[in-house]
Amino acid sequence: MDFALSSEQLEIRELALKFAKNEMIPHAQEYDEAGTFPHEIFRKAWELGLINTCIPAEYGGTGFSSVDSVIISEALAYGCMGMNTSFMANDLALLPIVIGGSHEQKKKFLEPFTQDFKIASFCLTEPGNGSDAGGIKTQIKDGGDHWIVSGEKMWITNAGYADLFVVYGTIDPNLKHKGISAIVVDPKSPGIELGKKEDKMGHRSSDTRGVRFNNVKVPKENMLGKPGEGWAIAMKTLDHSRPLVASSALGGSARALELCIQYSKERIQFGVPIAKHQAIQFMIAEMGMKVEAARLLVHKAAWLCDQGAHNTEIASYAKAFASDSCMQITTDAVQIYGGYGYSKEYPVEKLMRDAKLIQIYEGTSQIQRLVMARELLK
Amino acid sequence: MNIFVCVKQVPDTETKITPNGDGSFIETASIKWIMNPYDEFAVEQALLVKQANPAANVTVVRVGSVKDTEALRTAMAMGADEAVLVEAVDNLDSYSIAKALKGAIEKTGKKPDIILTGKQAIDDDALQVPQILAEMLNLPSVSVIVGFELAGNTVKVKREVEGGALEVYEVATPVLLAANKGLNTPRYASLPGIMKAKKKPMAQFSLADVGVSDADRRVKYSGFKLPPEKPAGKKFDATDATKQKDVVAQVVGLLRTEAKVI
Numbered sequence: 001m002d003f004a005l006s007s008e009q010l011e012i013r014e015l016a017l018k019f020a021k022n023e024m025i026p027h028a029q030e031y032d033e034a035g036t037f038p039h040e041i042f043r044k045a046w047e048l049g050l051i052n053t054c055i056p057a058e059y060g061g062t063g064f065s066s067v068d069s070v071i072i073s074e075a076l077a078y079g080c081m082g083m084n085t086s087f088m089a090n091d092l093a094l095l096p097i098v099i100g101g102s103h104e105q106k107k108k109f110l111e112p113f114t115q116d117f118k119i120a121s122f123c124l125t126e127p128g129n130g131s132d133a134g135g136i137k138t139q140i141k142d143g144g145d146h147w148i149v150s151g152e153k154m155w156i157t158n159a160g161y162a163d164l165f166v167v168y169g170t171i172d173p174n175l176k177h178k179g180i181s182a183i184v185v186d187p188k189s190p191g192i193e194l195g196k197k198e199d200k201m202g203h204r205s206s207d208t209r210g211v212r213f214n215n216v217k218v219p220k221e222n223m224l225g226k227p228g229e230g231w232a233i234a235m236k237t238l239d240h241s242r243p244l245v246a247s248s249a250l251g252g253s254a255r256a257l258e259l260c261i262q263y264s265k266e267r268i269q270f271g272v273p274i275a276k277h278q279a280i281q282f283m284i285a286e287m288g289m290k291v292e293a294a295r296l297l298v299h300k301a302a303w304l305c306d307q308g309a310h311n312t313e314i315a316s317y318a319k320a321f322a323s324d325s326c327m328q329i330t331t332d333a334v335q336i337y338g339g340y341g342y343s344k345e346y347p348v349e350k351l352m353r354d355a356k357l358i359q360i361y362e363g364t365s366q367i368q369r370l371v372m373a374r375e376l377l378k
Numbered sequence: 379m380n381i382f383v384c385v386k387q388v389p390d391t392e393t394k395i396t397p398n399g400d401g402s403f404i405e406t407a408s409i410k411w412i413m414n415p416y417d418e419f420a421v422e423q424a425l426l427v428k429q430a431n432p433a434a435n436v437t438v439v440r441v442g443s444v445k446d447t448e449a450l451r452t453a454m455a456m457g458a459d460e461a462v463l464v465e466a467v468d469n470l471d472s473y474s475i476a477k478a479l480k481g482a483i484e485k486t487g488k489k490p491d492i493i494l495t496g497k498q499a500i501d502d503d504a505l506q507v508p509q510i511l512a513e514m515l516n517l518p519s520v521s522v523i524v525g526f527e528l529a530g531n532t533v534k535v536k537r538e539v540e541g542g543a544l545e546v547y548e549v550a551t552p553v554l555l556a557a558n559k560g561l562n563t564p565r566y567a568s569l570p571g572i573m574k575a576k577k578k579p580m581a582q583f584s585l586a587d588v589g590v591s592d593a594d595r596r597v598k599y600s601g602f603k604l605p606p607e608k609p610a611g612k613k614f615d616a617t618d619a620t621k622q623k624d625v626v627a628q629v630v631g632l633l634r635t636e637a638k639v640i
């Protein structure tokens with residue numbers, strides 16, 4: 001057993017953290033306040049190879065392992081969980097192509113993302129279907145020499161800026177899971193209508209919208225796998241993406257812990273730094289314990305994924321534990337900062353708002369527990 | 379065109395420095411090493427020259443411990459072609475370092491056209507190596523440069539002087555130039571760059587290989603210790619006009635006998 005990161009992974013983390021500190025943290029608050037999409041920061045991160053880590057070397061990508069990807073994602077989320085949502089959404093959208101695409105599809109859809117800075121969206125959730133992803137209503141009909149996509153998607157990250165959509169729909173709602181199919185759609189296709197940018201509690205720099213597909217014509221060759229294989233592709237995508245999303249919560253937690261250590265040594269109450277008070281020490285100890293435990297779960301879930309081993313249960317542990325503990329840690333961070341913590345002048349209230357979303361997206365904490373129980377009791 | 383960049387590896391600016399057990403140097407076991415920030419400007423300038431002259435070769439040279447080669451690997455990940463490392467203790471003096479750098483440059487067999495360095499290292503702040511090295515190589519040198527324009531065999535450099543004024547020099551190559559902040563914005567080492575750096579050559583020499591011996595030491599460290607903690611200041615109440623004369627006499631007396639500054 002070896003818990004150490006390789007020298008290469010240490011260098012990767014170093015670069016990602018340097019980027020987070022120099023390029024993300026100085027802008028995080030301002031972008032959050034105004035809800036500005038971090039276009040240029042996104043581009044810079046892409047130039048350094050920090051984005052689209054799932055693309056294999058064969059198609060011009062970095063060919064990073066899942067463990068490498070979660071190391072990068074933790075560091076970028078340390079910079080800003082909201083911006084990292086935009087960054088991560090690219091991987092989330094490209095993973096179904098990596099997992100379910102043919103060689104030709106990978107060449108056609110993945111390579112442009114390594115040659116130019118491009119943005120992608122993963123379109124799964126609908127206004128009426130979140131946790132119940134199997135109940136998708138968006139239809140993919142056979143139009144002869146093309147597919148016709150119609151329906152409505154909701155909470156689509158990066159939608160307003162995307163160069164590529166991966167859309168989940170059904171070829172026949174009566175087939176339930178067996179009808180679900182994944183298809184690559186050009187966002188410029190006629191018939192696509194974007195909703196307004198959602199005004200969210202946190203992750204405000206990330207662009208989130210509804211997308212309506214009005215009989216959108218899509219080339220036949222854009223279907224990933226065979227019609228009806230979408231559910232299997234989506235499930236495999238989750239095995240990769242849950243550790244990634246968990247690492248985002250972990251990055252936010254690590255930042256909150258670091259800020260609290262620093263602040264509690266500076267803030268004087270009753271004549272001593274508050275770090276000398278046991279009430280504060282216990283909260284900080286709890287944070288440290290949770291950060292470490294979450295990191296072990298995240299790394300194990302990613303490592304299992306790299307081994308090609310079944311990681312569904314561990315990935316759910318990682319996602320639920322990392323996001324729930326991030327919520328607790330960032331809430332305590334606001335508590336430690338006291339009145340200052342509640343003010344936007346200080347960085348911790350944003351962390352608390354950002355933490356909440358990670359308990360919701362990519363499978364709520366409750367859905368994760370259903371998955372865990374199903375795995376444990378099967 | 380052969381460009382050499384001399385880099386130093388220094389403790390990260392956030393490191394808490396403590397003397398080691400016997401006070402012979404600082405505790406290095408827990409230090410996170412980084413490339414000296416001024417040297418990053420030197421590396422970036424070399425890479426900018428290489429971008430404009432694809433045939434140019436950029437070699438980074440460092441004298442120091444081999445345990446951690448962070449600075450050289452970073453420079454190669456940023457885009458330098460190769461590296462030379464001279465193994466030495468981390469508290470060598472400026473003269474020995476300059477002599478070792480000269481020896482290492484000569485060992486490569488490449489005739490330098492431009493040598494770039496940072497104007498100073500942020501650990502010991504000696505500000506000597508660039509000038510000593512230039513003297514040893516019999517090259518012209520300009521330090522504290524904030525502007526660089528290469529045209530043929532001439533470099534036009536701007537250097538900062540007191541009061542924020544700039545001096546402009548035209549120097550013929552070969553030349554040694556020491557960079558200041560403001561010269562450029564150093565690039566990040568990209569992830570593909572980090573991968574490529576692993577395959578780039580790094581030559582390694584001992585001090586003896588490059589002609590440096592103990593006899594070259596001009597400065598020996600007698601000990602390292604933290605500065606004494608500053609005692610609390612003294613306050614003198616001079617609000618009562620009748621007592622001001624006494625208070626002033628008292629202050630002046632203490633400045634003479636205790637603070638010993640007058």
